[in-house]
Amino acid sequence: MDLSALLGDFDHRDWQDVTETDDPIRFAMIGVGWWTREQAMPAVESSALCETTVLVSGDREKAEDVAAGSETVEHAITYEEFHAGEASDAYDAVYVVTPNAYHLEYVETAAELGKAILCEKPMEATIERAERMVEVCADRDATLMIAYRMQTEPAVRRAKDLIDGGYIGDPVFVHGNMTEPILELVPDPDQWRLDWDASGGCAAMDIGIYSLNTARFLLDADPLRVQGSVASVQEEFEDVPDEHAAFQVTFPDHVFALCTASQNAAMASHIRVTGTEGQVRVEPAFYPWDDRKLHVSVGDTDTEIEFEQIDQMEEEFEYFAHCLLTDTDPHPDGEHGLTDIRTIKAVYHAAESGRAVDLD
Amino acid sequence: MDLSALLGDFDHRDWQDVTETDDPIRFAMIGVGWWTREQAMPAVESSALCETTVLVSGDREKAEDVAAGSETVEHAITYEEFHAGEASDAYDAVYVVTPNAYHLEYVETAAELGKAILCEKPMEATIERAERMVEVCADRDATLMIAYRMQTEPAVRRAKDLIDGGYIGDPVFVHGNMTEPILELVPDPDQWRLDWDASGGCAAMDIGIYSLNTARFLLDADPLRVQGSVASVQEEFEDVPDEHAAFQVTFPDHVFALCTASQNAAMASHIRVTGTEGQVRVEPAFYPWDDRKLHVSVGDTDTEIEFEQIDQMEEEFEYFAHCLLTDTDPHPDGEHGLTDIRTIKAVYHAAESGRAVDLD
Numbered sequence: 001m002d003l004s005a006l007l008g009d010f011d012h013r014d015w016q017d018v019t020e021t022d023d024p025i026r027f028a029m030i031g032v033g034w035w036t037r038e039q040a041m042p043a044v045e046s047s048a049l050c051e052t053t054v055l056v057s058g059d060r061e062k063a064e065d066v067a068a069g070s071e072t073v074e075h076a077i078t079y080e081e082f083h084a085g086e087a088s089d090a091y092d093a094v095y096v097v098t099p100n101a102y103h104l105e106y107v108e109t110a111a112e113l114g115k116a117i118l119c120e121k122p123m124e125a126t127i128e129r130a131e132r133m134v135e136v137c138a139d140r141d142a143t144l145m146i147a148y149r150m151q152t153e154p155a156v157r158r159a160k161d162l163i164d165g166g167y168i169g170d171p172v173f174v175h176g177n178m179t180e181p182i183l184e185l186v187p188d189p190d191q192w193r194l195d196w197d198a199s200g201g202c203a204a205m206d207i208g209i210y211s212l213n214t215a216r217f218l219l220d221a222d223p224l225r226v227q228g229s230v231a232s233v234q235e236e237f238e239d240v241p242d243e244h245a246a247f248q249v250t251f252p253d254h255v256f257a258l259c260t261a262s263q264n265a266a267m268a269s270h271i272r273v274t275g276t277e278g279q280v281r282v283e284p285a286f287y288p289w290d291d292r293k294l295h296v297s298v299g300d301t302d303t304e305i306e307f308e309q310i311d312q313m314e315e316e317f318e319y320f321a322h323c324l325l326t327d328t329d330p331h332p333d334g335e336h337g338l339t340d341i342r343t344i345k346a347v348y349h350a351a352e353s354g355r356a357v358d359l360d
Numbered sequence: 361m362d363l364s365a366l367l368g369d370f371d372h373r374d375w376q377d378v379t380e381t382d383d384p385i386r387f388a389m390i391g392v393g394w395w396t397r398e399q400a401m402p403a404v405e406s407s408a409l410c411e412t413t414v415l416v417s418g419d420r421e422k423a424e425d426v427a428a429g430s431e432t433v434e435h436a437i438t439y440e441e442f443h444a445g446e447a448s449d450a451y452d453a454v455y456v457v458t459p460n461a462y463h464l465e466y467v468e469t470a471a472e473l474g475k476a477i478l479c480e481k482p483m484e485a486t487i488e489r490a491e492r493m494v495e496v497c498a499d500r501d502a503t504l505m506i507a508y509r510m511q512t513e514p515a516v517r518r519a520k521d522l523i524d525g526g527y528i529g530d531p532v533f534v535h536g537n538m539t540e541p542i543l544e545l546v547p548d549p550d551q552w553r554l555d556w557d558a559s560g561g562c563a564a565m566d567i568g569i570y571s572l573n574t575a576r577f578l579l580d581a582d583p584l585r586v587q588g589s590v591a592s593v594q595e596e597f598e599d600v601p602d603e604h605a606a607f608q609v610t611f612p613d614h615v616f617a618l619c620t621a622s623q624n625a626a627m628a629s630h631i632r633v634t635g636t637e638g639q640v641r642v643e644p645a646f647y648p649w650d651d652r653k654l655h656v657s658v659g660d661t662d663t664e665i666e667f668e669q670i671d672q673m674e675e676e677f678e679y680f681a682h683c684l685l686t687d688t689d690p691h692p693d694g695e696h697g698l699t700d701i702r703t704i705k706a707v708y709h710a711a712e713s714g715r716a717v718d719l720d
Contacts, residue, residue: 172604173620175535179634227587227716231614244532246616248608254591256606258618260533266638268657274539278626297628356587356714 006161010307011154013315018325020048025116025321028054028091030082030106031098032066039288040095041070043313049321054091056082056106083109093118093324095147095317099192100199101125107133111142118320120147122209122344123337125200130341134334145320145330146337150214150285152315154307155292159273159280160218167298169277171219174257176211176272178286179265189236193263196240204230204245204344208261210286212249213332213340214271215257222339225250227356228347234264247347288312366521370667371514373675378685380408385681388414388451388475390442390466391458392426399648400455401430403673409681414451416442416466442466448473453684455507455677459552460559461485467493471502478680480507482569482704483697485560490701494694505680505690506697510574510645512675514667515652519633519640520578527658529637531579534617536571536632538646539625549596553623556600564590564605564704568621570646572609573692573700574631575617582699585610587716588707594624607707648672 027044029036032055044052051072056079057063063076075087083105093116096106103124110117117137123146124130137144150156163171182193192198193206216222228247237243243264249257269290270283278298284290294305323330346357387404389396392415404412411432416439417423423436435447443465453476456466463484470477477497483506484490497504510516523531542553552558553566576582588607597603603624609617629650630643638658644650654665683690706717 169626172539172622172625173537173606175537175618175620177533177535177634179532181636225589227589227608227714229585229587229608229610229616229716231616233614244614244616246533246608246618248587248589248606248618250589254593254604256589256591256604256620258535258606258608258620260535260616260618260634262532262634265532265634265636266529266657268634268639274537274620274622274625274628276541276625279628297626354587354716356589 006158006305010158010305011310014157015152015319016322018049018322021325024048025050025093025324026053026091027051028056028082028087028094030056030094030096032057032063033097036095036097037066039313040097040317043311043317045072046311046314047318047321049318049325054087082106085113088113088115092116093320096120100205101129101197104129104133107144108136111136111140114140114142116143116324118145118147118317121213121337122200122205122341123334124341125198127338127341127345130338134338137334143324143330144334145323146332146334147316148213148217148332149288149312149316150210151217151332152319153292153312154310154315155282155285155294156214156217158294159282162280162296163218163273163275167278167296168273168275168280170253171255171273171275173274174215174219174255174272176215176257176259176270177261178207178210178269179260179262180207180267181265182263183236194236194240199240201242201344201348202237202240203242203261203263204228204247204347206263207286208245208247208259208347209340209344210269211257211259211261211271212343214285215249215251215259216339218271218273219251219255221251221255223249223251223343223359225356225358226343226346226350228351230348230351237263241348241351245347247350249343366518366665370518370665371670374517375512375679376682378409378682381685384408385410385453385684386413386451387411388416388442388447388454390416390454390456392417392423393457396455396457397426399673400457400677403671403677405432406671406674407678407681409678409685414447443469445473452476453478453680456480460565461489461557464489464493467504468496471496471500474500474502476503476684478505478507478677481573481697482560482565482701483694484701485558487698487701487705490698494698497694503684503690504694505683506692506694507676508573508577508692509648509672509676510570511577511692512679513652513672514670514675515642515645515654516574516577518654519642522640522656523578523633523635527638527656528633528635528640530613531615531633531635533634534575534579534615534631536575536617536619536630537621538567538570538629539620539622540567540627541625542623543596554596554600559600561602561704561708562597562600563602563621563623564588564607564707566623568605568607568619568707569700569704570629571617571619571621571631572703574645575609575611575619576699578631578633579611579615581611581615583609583611583703583719585716585718586703586706586710588711590708590711597624601708601711605707607710609703
């Protein structure tokens with residue numbers, strides 16, 4: 001690795017060839033909640049490679065209200081109209097950001113309509129539905145990317161550059177954490193994240209996936225075995241086992257990742273890789289509104305790298321659009337996302353049984 | 361908690377009443393390796409409450425050489441002479457710093473001679489021998505402290521003050537790590553730490569105990585259950601299962617501690633407690649030659665506290681001497697140390713069986 005890239009051009013997009021286009025990727029947003037309005041749409045609006053042209057919601061009025069505030073949105077339609085193919089000439093791709101257990105139906109329709117799909121993580125609420133999503137997209141030859149925005153976060157990519165370049169030697173341990181007070185952020189005890197059927201899991205599924213997937217990305221490896229514990233204490237979490245989740249993942253070459261996630265703790269996040277020669281740590285790491293930092297320790301030298309914060313969502317949308325414009329497969333595809341679903345479901349089995357669970 | 365103590369008087373000894381004495385505690389050092397010579401003896405020499413008067417070694421010449429460099433040492437004797445009670449009028453207490461599996465015999469003799477005992481951690485190589493140590497000291501009414509120097513490290517004590525004072529809310533997760541390249545630090549493949557019979561375990565036993573015990577101290581709680589994984593990869597570690605160890609400890613109230621330890625990784629250490637309202641982290645934490653720092657995050661405020669580094673060994677020896685001078689029981693007593701031995705042995709069973717192990 002060229003260290004000057006780390007110091008002088010921290011946020012360079014090593015994946016990018018095309019920086020402008022006359023035909024931006026036109027997105028239909030499936031789901032118009034706060035994340036779409038406050039994170040996804042502004043990111044797409046800033047992007048040179050894509051634009052939002054269609055909004056899809058269960059609530060037409062809400063969709064129309066949001067559309068009225070946008071210069072690019074041409075259609076505000078209902079979920080039923082989406083499934084009926086309405087306005088399908090007006091978009092090239094969909095961004096699926098509904099509750100987890102409803103991702104599949106929108107991906108199926110999008111694939112049938114010949115659209116590309118950017119689907120939020122976790123990709124679905126069960127292994128069977130995630131597998132079905134992969135099959136559907138393969139059958140229809142539809143491009144499917146799972147929205148792991150850490151994979152295009154510059155701090156994480158530079159950490160990976162350092163690891164790949166051998167700067168910390170062979171990885172030995174990963175520690176990862178993501179915690180938030182979900183009932184303060186979304187003060188609704190009936191929200192879907194606390195509903196097992198809608199979410200497929202709470203702390204491990206919704207935010208434990210950040211440590212897990214980022215560990216996989218940094219190590220360029222997939223889990224072999226998991227152990228774990230979960231606990232739900234507060235009444236609001238009675239429908240899910242994991243208000244709190246702690247799990248340990250065995251990767252090839254005896255690399256162990258120890259991950260924690262809580263929906264009822266102070267907002268915090270980090271990921272750290274300790275190797276035979278040094279350490280890299282991204283902290284804060286996972287929340288887009290935090291100023292991420294990269295910390296590197298090798299020998300007696302500790303370095304804390306601050307950099308211009310980029311919009312994680314813009315990076316992700318531009319990466320996906322770039323894949324479509326250059327006819328390139330996205331790295332976090334359906335099979336990639338399915339591995340996380342299998343791993344997290346194994347965490348629940350391990351926690352329930354008190355036994356390590358091997359992944360095939 | 362008075363926050364001014366954190367900012368203005370960081371390293372105050374909240375345990376101390378007596379600051380000087382005409383009758384310092386006179387120590388016999390049992391084992392005269394580099395740790396005794398370079399860490400323990402200089403600490404005791406700086407102390408107002410204790411002094412080194414006797415050296416005990418398998419090698420009389422080595423002991424005499426070391427004694428010649430000291431102004432306070434009166435006797436350099438062999439292990440056999442120690443067991444025979446030689447020079448026993450010249451010391452009040454012993455510091456046992458032999459390989460783990462030999463601690464018991466020196467503690468037994470010291471207890472029989474009516475001496476107080478500061479015994480290095482892990483207290484012994486097996487549960488049975490650790491239990492025997494507790495019994496022997498109880499039978500002889502001998503004061504036994506296990507040498508957990510983190511419990512008198514100011515950064516750890518201030519972290520505990522913050523936790524006890526409710527500053528981070530209720531603890532939810534602990535992450536701890538201690539790693540070192542033991543074969544670079546001690547370039548001898550036949551060293552006792554790599555010999556199961558002499559050590560009772562490698563990474564988990566020798567250094568995983570730091571994260572475990574510091575978590576117990578910070579949480580003021582004892583483990584209920586453990587899960588874990590161990591791996592030995594390099595040839596030099598073929599006699600022990602844990603060149604690397606990763607384990608997860610369940611504490612009361614569903615608090616999970618995730619700990620890693622390696623004898624073949626870059627030197628690094630930290631301990632972090634995430635609570636419902638904030639985080640505290642000591643990093644670096646466990647190596648006496650590192651400049652420890654305390655990091656506190658509550659709400660949107662991150663604070664990094666640097667302070668005058670104190671000598672961890674001097675704190676520990678003065679605390680122990682202070683207990684003896686004031687007729688106070690040390691916090692980390694034999695029963696306290698025994699809990700760690702039982703916990704770490706359970707980690708090995710959990711790793712071997714792939715099953716969670718409950719602690720009684």
